[in-house]
Amino acid sequence: MVADSPAVLVERDRAEPAVAVVTMNRPDRHNALTVELKVALRDALEAAAADPSVRAVVLTGAGRSFCVGQDLGEHAQTLRAGTEFTTIEEHYNRITLAIAEAPKPVIAAVNGTCVGAGLGFALAADLRVSAAGATFSTAFAGIGLTADSGLSASLAHMVGVARATELLLLGERFTAEDAAAWGLVRIAPGEAIEAALELARGLAAGPTLAYAEIKSAVRFGAVNDLRAVLANEDRGQSRLVATADHAGAVEAFLAKQKPTFEGR
Structure with a gap:
């Protein structure tokens, strides 16, 4: 810093x-x-x-x-x-x-x-x-x-x-x-x-990896057509679905617990 x-x-x-x-x-x-x-x-x-x-x-x-x-x-x-x-x-x-x-x-x-x-x-x-x-x-x-x-x-x-x-x-x-x-x-x-x-x-305290993808997706979506946007969303979801944060959040939801996000 x-x-x-x-x-x-x-x-x-x-x-x-x-x-x-x-x-x-x-x-x-x-x-x-x-x-x-x-x-x-x-x-x-x-x-x-x-x-x-x-x-x-x-x-x-x-x-x-x-x-x-x-x-x-x-x-x-x-x-x-x-x-x-x-x-x-x-x-x-x-x-x-x-x-x-x-x-x-x-x-x-x-x-x-x-x-x-x-x-x-x-x-x-x-x-x-x-x-x-x-x-x-x-x-x-x-x-x-x-x-x-x-x-x-x-x-x-x-x-x-x-x-x-x-x-x-x-x-x-x-x-x-x-x-x-x-x-x-x-x-x-x-x-x-x-x-x-x-x-x-x-x-x-939230899902920073998802936040990064959201920011990028919104910028992309503002200037591209629907097909390109859908393909970009697919890529973003594919990256996030492989993260520990996503897997842990799904398990926490099923267990009725609050998820913990570590940025990985």
Whole structure:
């Protein structure tokens, strides 16, 4: 696991050490994404995804915001210097893939403002728990850019092409209540991080091999035809039916006992 850095904190949940909590840690700047933060976040998420002792991940932001996207002050310096624009490939794409393709559940705890790439990261997660007062926006068009961090696909898949286009073109702010009505988030009754941790603890005790297959199958199913989807499901089931977790869960069901999942 990556050690703590000024920009990103990586901790294990005390109640369930199999849950890793990754916190973007620039609260004074609403977790705006500098190169330092992007590199630390990318490395922390990739390490958590690869660590077999981590069975669930919670991604959140320190302070009053989840993440407001790119730090435009640093970005302006890059533009003035004429530096080659490589941050999408080096940072945003890898962060998004580390979240979406992690072979374990990733939960975004949206504690406040969630904008631009921050929204992309949240939508790349498998589940999103939002504070009641959180606000959201795409924001890209307002600075003359298109979406990044997979937002053009994730938003369209979740809310439909028409609404996604509207949100991206107009960049209008929407509330946690709007997001919940559209199926993007569940609103926490209290602190978002506590609700996210409760979900993560339950998932960490669950069938992580099945979760990995489910995540992969949903991504595949979103962009392929029915015959390909059925063939992919067959492959996934064939892999899982040979696992000790599946055999043990079937025996536990027949014995009217609670199954124990060990990820094998």
